Amino acid sequence: MNRQEEKNRSGLVSVLALAIFMLAVPMSALAHFGMLIPDRNIVSQDNRTVALTLSFSHPFAGIGMDMARPAKFFVDLDGRKTDLASTLKPATVMDHKAWKTEYRFKRPGVYIFGVEPQPYWEPAEDTFIIHYTKTEIAAFGADEGWDRPLGLKTEIIPLLRPFGNYGGNAFVGKVLMDGRPVPGAEVEVEFYNRDNRLTAPSEYHVTQVVRADNEGIFTFACPTPGWWGFAALNEADYKIKGPDGNDKDVELGAVLWIYLDKWPK
Numbered sequence: 001m002n003r004q005e006e007k008n009r010s011g012l013v014s015v016l017a018l019a020i021f022m023l024a025v026p027m028s029a030l031a032h033f034g035m036l037i038p039d040r041n042i043v044s045q046d047n048r049t050v051a052l053t054l055s056f057s058h059p060f061a062g063i064g065m066d067m068a069r070p071a072k073f074f075v076d077l078d079g080r081k082t083d084l085a086s087t088l089k090p091a092t093v094m095d096h097k098a099w100k101t102e103y104r105f106k107r108p109g110v111y112i113f114g115v116e117p118q119p120y121w122e123p124a125e126d127t128f129i130i131h132y133t134k135t136e137i138a139a140f141g142a143d144e145g146w147d148r149p150l151g152l153k154t155e156i157i158p159l160l161r162p163f164g165n166y167g168g169n170a171f172v173g174k175v176l177m178d179g180r181p182v183p184g185a186e187v188e189v190e191f192y193n194r195d196n197r198l199t200a201p202s203e204y205h206v207t208q209v210v211r212a213d214n215e216g217i218f219t220f221a222c223p224t225p226g227w228w229g230f231a232a233l234n235e236a237d238y239k240i241k242g243p244d245g246n247d248k249d250v251e252l253g254a255v256l257w258i259y260l261d262k263w264p265k
């Protein structure tokens with residue numbers, strides 16, 4: 001084989017390897033994540049407007065799903081919620097239906113944004129999925145209340161302040177369901193691999209997994225700067241009627257997105 005043939009052949013082998021990998025990894029093996037990603041998570045006087053994007057996606061693989069108009073979308077400031085659902089406009093994320101909005105910050109505070117999506121029917125898993133998804137934005141130097149619960153059906157409370165962090169920091173969170181800690185909760189972790197820049201060494205590296213302790217508390221060191229999503233998944237204590245008319249399980253996800261900055265050079 002000459003050099004060119006060798007090149008062609010190795011190209012073919014990697015295409016085949018990719019095809020086999022895609023076949024071997026069904027959609028369901030990739031973790032679904034509710035995504036709520038703002039432009040940035042710290043707001044200063046000179047840059048008061050932030051764009052937020054809402055989607056239901058596979059953040060590392062870069063594979064999207066269509067997201068119906070969310071049932072609820074709001075911002076919580078000092079324990080008071082403001083409904084933002086009517087501000088949402090259609091958007092496209094990973095070639096699928098998503099939502100976007102812009103929010104203008106007027107006064108100091110730790111703003112917690114939250115989404116409650118409509119139940120998503122996943123035929124591959126014969127189940128509905130509802131990911132209650134949050135992210136926090138700190139404005140004008142405020143530093144209070146970042147660890148308050150919003151009273152969602154299920155949510156992750158950050159125990160590491162979720163802004164002003166560096167890649168490599170360990171995130172610590174507490175999983176709540178109906179306001180109570182979930183002992184031993186399983187938490188899936190994914191990096192938002194924008195533009196598919198990274199290739200995972202194996203399928204295990206796409207979705208990492210950490211288990212909470214008896215108080216529902218987990219720790220995960222994020223190895224690189226960027227957006228990291230944590231999804232604590234539990235089965236709901238109720239069913240929803242599926243397309244075939246039978247009652248189906250409902251997967252409830254408590255999802256939190258945090259941003260880690262680059263270490264300054």
Ligand SMILES: [Cu+2]
Pocket residue numbers: 027028032058065
């Ligand atoms: Cu999917």
